[in-house]
Amino acid sequence: MSVYENVLKRKDGSEFGLDELKGKVLLIVNTATGCGFTPQYKGLEKLYEEYKDKGFEILDIPCDQFGHQAPGNDDEIHEFCTLTYNTTFPRFAKSEVNGENELPLYTFLKSQMAEDSVTGPINKTIMKGVEKLSTSCKKAGDIKWNFTKFLVDREGNVVGRYSPTTKPEELEKEIKKYI
Template identity: 45%
Template sequence: MNIYDFEVCTLEGEAVRLDSYRGKVLLIVNVASRCGFTPQYAGLEALYRRHRDDGLVVLAFPCNQFGGQEPGSEAEIRQFCSSRYQVSFPLFAKIEVNGEHTHPLYAYLKSAQPGLLGSEAIKWNFTKFLVGRNGEVLRRYAPNTSPESIEPDLLPLLAERSGG
């Protein structure tokens, strides 16, 4: 099993196989529109715009498991992200990242890169996972890690050419 074995749904309900991102560097983030970290949308969008032509894709998964900070419908989430942060990276349907109904993608991400002291639980919104061009889950970042501070880890991965 690897990252490319999973299927997710867009905000519009369209099924997407992660295999369609093969050869890209992925930054996978659980997001929320009413969180103290919500302004990170701006940093994520800036990273995406700066490096998308080099192969970076940010994949955002809204989650309402932390303080009910993503209560909106898919349409409301799309509207918020577009109007407030001009988000152009892929946004997916709301998922659960912990507990009995954890999305299989997040179960995989958490087992591949456990958090502090080996805990697999996602602690809050805006936890980030960095995935290399070959689909390997390379790093996990805490919610308070700014997108800008991840850029030095991205650059060597983006310099690698797909398939290399």
């Protein structure tokens, strides 16, 4: 299987094949509008504005599996993100990233890179606390919380998995390497 064999649902219910993104660098993020990490939308938008014309895409996949921090329907989530953070990158339908109803895309991503990259003692402590709160993180490789990020190169290889504590700006060097 390849990242390009996956399909996402848009907020209007239509399907979007990731094969349309072949040749682009992708940052895939499970997001939430009511999370302590929600301000990362600002950094994500900054990266998107800087690199979208150079073959970079962000795929925003809202998820309500972590503390019910993505309340509302897809339209309400979209409105919040565009009004609060002026986001312009693609946002897809709210989906699950762990468990029996997880998106096949997340099954694939987790099979390619099973652990988050977490650096620094403070971030490690935060993530240990977050893991204890996560009721959907049941097995090795599961997504631990909102704003876990996967970086995919132009050939469709998963080249990075980053914890929620990794700010988007910290990924700029990695993104530039693959652009």
